[in-house]
Amino acid sequence: MSTPGVHIVVYPYPTAGHIIPILDLTQRLLTRGLTVTVLVTTNNLPLLDPYISSHPSSLNHLVLPAPDIAPPQQNRFLANMRALRDLHYPILLQWFQSHSSPPVAILSDFFLGWTHHLACELGVPRLVFSPSGAFGMSVAFSMCRDPPKNDDPENIDFLVSLPRIPSSPVYPWWQVPQQYRVGVEGDPDWEFYKKNMLANTASWGLVFNSFTELERVYFDHLKREVGHDRVWAVGPVLPPDDGDLEQPANRGGAISVPCHEVMSWLESRPVNSVVYVCFGSHAVLNSKQMDVVAAALEVSGVQFIMCVGEPAGQQQHASDDHGVIPGGFEDRVDGRGLVIKGWAPQVAILRHRAVGAFLTHCGWNSVLEGIAAGVVMLTWPMGAEQFTNSRLLVEQLGVGIPVGGGRQNIPESTELARLLGISVGGGRPERVRAKELSDAALTAGRGGSSHQALDEIAKLLADYRK
The missing domain is CATH 3.40.50.2000 (Glycogen Phosphorylase B;)
Incomplete structure (x- = not known):
């Protein structure tokens, strides 16, 4: 399907592992007739080149300043998240409000949860892009809502249980991501991270680089968690496997x-x-x-x-x-x-x-x-x-x-x-199963569940504009 004239903003978190999949998703939206403005810092501009050359008239970009995080920082990751919000929020608010044909939606990385509040102020829907899977996001939401606690701080094998998530995963303490192990109630960095992540659950929709057949039970779980069905699996968003090595080779x-x-x-x-x-x-x-x-x-x-x-x-x-x-x-x-x-x-x-x-x-x-x-x-x-x-x-x-x-x-x-x-x-059972999943991934993108999800997103955005 094609939705000409629908203009959206795509805002990646500025590291290669987050930018590459959201640009691959952008490519699929462009083929459906959308016009996209990608927000990018100067050092990441080269990652856009292969996409701009393929869609010179419908892919635009806005260069944003990179935050200056002066060392030493106890947690550079959290400091960078906060600095991006403080630096970019007013710039984007002014850009939207002065644009002659402002975008009708924001698609932004899950580390940019604060863009939910920007979208609310602008009166446009915000779609979360998750470069992680639905199982990983389910764990992140659980740990933000109910931060894990270690009753025996010296014991790195202390077990943390997440009973609300399908399969009720249990983790030894050393496998719990660092931000949840060091997070302290009242600490500004931790409170910002928690609110930033939970803003994703309040956003209009969630888009995952995954496919339904891979994580069906976790997509069903997330739909219950956020209270609506605007949770889409659109992956794997990879270059086409058509024998052309140039695109996958230059990616990233x-x-x-x-x-x-x-x-x-x-x-x-x-x-x-x-x-x-x-x-x-x-x-x-x-x-x-x-x-x-x-x-x-x-x-x-x-x-x-x-x-x-x-x-x-x-x-x-x-x-x-x-x-x-x-x-x-x-x-x-x-x-x-x-x-x-x-x-x-x-x-x-x-x-x-x-x-x-x-x-x-x-x-x-x-x-x-x-x-x-x-x-x-x-x-x-x-x-x-x-x-x-x-x-x-x-x-x-x-x-x-x-x-x-x-x-x-x-x-x-x-x-x-x-x-x-x-x-x-x-002779390995893993190889048999790998072939089955590979076929399922291919089917999802070629007219299957992921292809249909992308069509639905494009249609909803077009309808929202009306």
Whole structure:
């Protein structure tokens, strides 16, 4: 369907892992005839380039100043959330009110809950975009409404139960995201975070980069939680799998190795024989974790591609322990291992028939990319909602093999090597289930539940404008 003339604002949280999926969603809205203005800070402007070139007349952007967070900050994440609101709210209010054809709705990231209040002041609907899944959002809402408490603060294995959520998940204290462990009633940062997240439940609609068949029970739960049915699963929002490597390769930034070189390396490998190893754009392995991963890859004998992230500037501290690839490792695995330092063409790699397994930190973008590609997932969550995502993959979807957890549960290299070995090839029940979910993801986007949800959103926005 097409809805020409409907103008909306898209406001990502300004980090790559949040910007990329909301831009992929924007692409789908543009194909339905909407006009979109993306709000972006200068340093993230290059991420827009491939989308602008595809939709030069209907995709606009407004450059906003980036907040200046002076170190040291006890919690830079919360400080950044507050600074974005303080800096951008008055700018956006004035921009909307002076615009000759103001947008009819705001679609903004779930870390920008304060835009609900901006939308109310402007008299337009606000749609929440969640780059995380419905299970992860269910946990976040529960922990904001009823913050977890540790009756034995010295015990990091103290169990926290969430009985209101389907499957009643129980977490050891060390797996509870940091903001809930350190949050204190009355603390301004914690109170801001809590109100910011709960504003999402009061917003007009929620849009998830997920698909109904993946998390149906949690979508039903969230509809009960917010009291309406304007909760949509529109994912996976990924570049089309049409054989064109250019779009997935350029998605998210400049890659450090040309995509065609990586694809050529994979072409000579048998089907499902390669393990792809990547812990995301933010998680940087410490020395022990890196040594275990490298040793396991070396002794396992498996073919692999390993993406090694560089610590971002804001994450570097003198006390941080950043692991480095052991000396001589690349020479010792030459011929069966490819090491990529920096950004990798992850979607293109996972889609290649030679890749059979994915050792991942379980960030939601990686989870969806792995599911869409139909690979077995070796799960090693590091923080945030990643422990919840790992549970979904292992316990509920049956496509994951747990290998570790953060810094508290680092596997022995021999055990990790064994798991790497059994994850590739045929015969694993996880591989059968992965193929089923991959087919379901494809169907959802090609005329199925996610396609229909996007049509419904576009129609409702057009009707709202009238």
